[in-house]
Amino acid sequence: MILGALGVVFGDIGTSPLYALKESFIGHHPLTVDQLHVMGVISLIFWSMMLVVTFKYVFIILRADNRGEGGSLALYALISRQSHGKGWMRPVSLMAILATALFFGDCIITPAISVLSAVEGLTTVEAGLQPLVLPISVGIIIALFMIQSVGTSRVGALFGPITLFYFIVLAVLGAMSILERPEILWALSPYHAFTFFVDDPKLGFLALGSVVLAVTGTEALYADMGHFGRRPIAFSWLWIVLPALMLNYLGQGALLLGSPQSITNPFYLLAPENLRLPMVVLATMATVIASQAVISGAFSVARQAVQLGYMPRLRIEHTSASTQGQVYIPFMNWILLAMVLMLVIGFESSSNLAAAYGIAVTGTMFITTCMMAVLILSIWKWNRILAGVIVGAFLIIDGAYFASNLLKIPDGGWFPLLVAIITFVLLTTWARGRQLMNDRLTESAMPMEVFIKSAARTATRVPGTAVFMTSTPQGVPHALLHNLKHNKVLHDRILILTVVIDEVPFVDLEDRVEVLDLGENFYRMILRYGFMQQPDVPAVLKLVENCGPQIKMMDTSFFLARQTLLPSERPGMAIWREKLFAWMLRNAESAMEFFKLPTNRVVELGSQVEI
Incomplete structure (x- = not known):
């Protein structure tokens, strides 16, 4: 499981040394490559990893x-289940949806910047290979x-040993460089991070937008937890990934x-010249493995x-018989x-993409910190002073990183925000539309007893x-009314299934x-599944014994x-959202396939609903 976690979960954060330090100095807000700034940036990277990744x-x-499951929606479901419908659940649900929308934006940028930075x-x-960078990256x-x-398990089994070897190489190259200048x-x-900010607070704040590239992929640790579990992920980070990354960053520093001129590509220039092609x-x-982390998530x-x-x-396909x-x-x-x-194809280089990343x-x-605050205070019920100190510290840290990255919007940061806004509108429209449709169906439903x-x-x-089959466990399903109206018959046994x-x-x-049992051979049946399970209605019906x-x-x-x-x-x-919901409903996978109903035993009856 540790090897699999290395191959799937840590690829994203593990490839940050390719571009994080370089972009901190030659990105959109350049820094002078001197002792003050090198020591300051390395210090910021180290404490970001310790505070954000390790501790938080x-x-x-x-x-x-x-x-066992992680991610913003799993965290929301955990809070919702234990909050018993309290009033603050509405903003928490919106935060979970927004975090999910932002995560999808990250899932698009990570493969692009990771692969481009490596192929570069x-x-x-050989400088003459520049024209090949884009077509190789696309391929x-x-x-x-x-x-x-x-499937994730096979991909992880393939990538795990490669990632382990990659982290070993990072650590060895970094250690060799540290031996030459141990003062790093x-x-x-x-102290060095503090000195950096005191020397030029504006530059220090702007640098946070690039320094945070060193911890990109952290959210994937949480989102991918269901694939491997907490313990393998925690062990891998503390004993393999964190030491290897810090040795490499220190070596680059x-x-x-x-050699300040090495800032053009310090990651590759750490390696001896004859080893650079194998390093590429x-x-x-x-x-590729980094991209896998966010794709799985x-x-x-x-x-x-x-x-x-x-x-x-x-359509959801299970790729493992043993892991849900x-x-x-x-x-x-x-x-x-x-x-x-x-x-x-649009941004063409990793430096251009770095402006959109973060x-x-x-x-x-x-957002995760805000939801964590609700969990700690209302569900876990930690000591309020301790919880206030911890949450307050993380809100300041995460807020500073986010504010610094907002300055990237004109240079490409608009793209993930655009993706997040579109995704947020789609998610909220679907949730609200389903609620309205169920309300309308319930309003017009005839009582079952009548x-x-x-x-x-x-x-x-x-x-x-x-x-x-009906989505609401009250009233008479419209399909039952239509069947009686048009076919004039009822079956010997009627199951109203939700x-x-x-x-x-x-x-x-x-x-x-x-x-x-509703009488007259009518039965109301409810099948319950978890949000990580795929419903299989026929498989369950074969096991039911208490309805005839x-x-x-x-x-x-x-x-x-x-x-x-x-x-x-x-x-x-709004009318435009109603039309959008109607379009989404028409293009959703059919209930027949989603619930694994036998295709030759299904009858669909249409009805019209105003929302």
């Missing part, structure tokens, strides 16, 4: 797992997304103290969003590929079982089914209602 995420946030190392071997990115369908070790003192190959492999977060009702139904959290979502995969290629990461980190008394005695009963997604990752099999004879698929028909939405002037959503 590894020691605190990773403990906020929702039965070819120019340190690598396409190949990466093409292999996603084989003094940069581990916070030592190189710059003796190794670093390129590592950046995107699949996990997308599935959580679908199950919790923030995204339309998508490992999934592949074709739609997300190809959308991410298209957006990443657009970025690579704003989504720091925004997500800041229907049974009037219809059960007059309608002709035919052999077999009819399962009417699938409920609980705010826990997994629901045990013994808690899966709830059956209520055993249910056989060959004698069972499934009736689904396909709603056609009619936008109206009724209060609820």
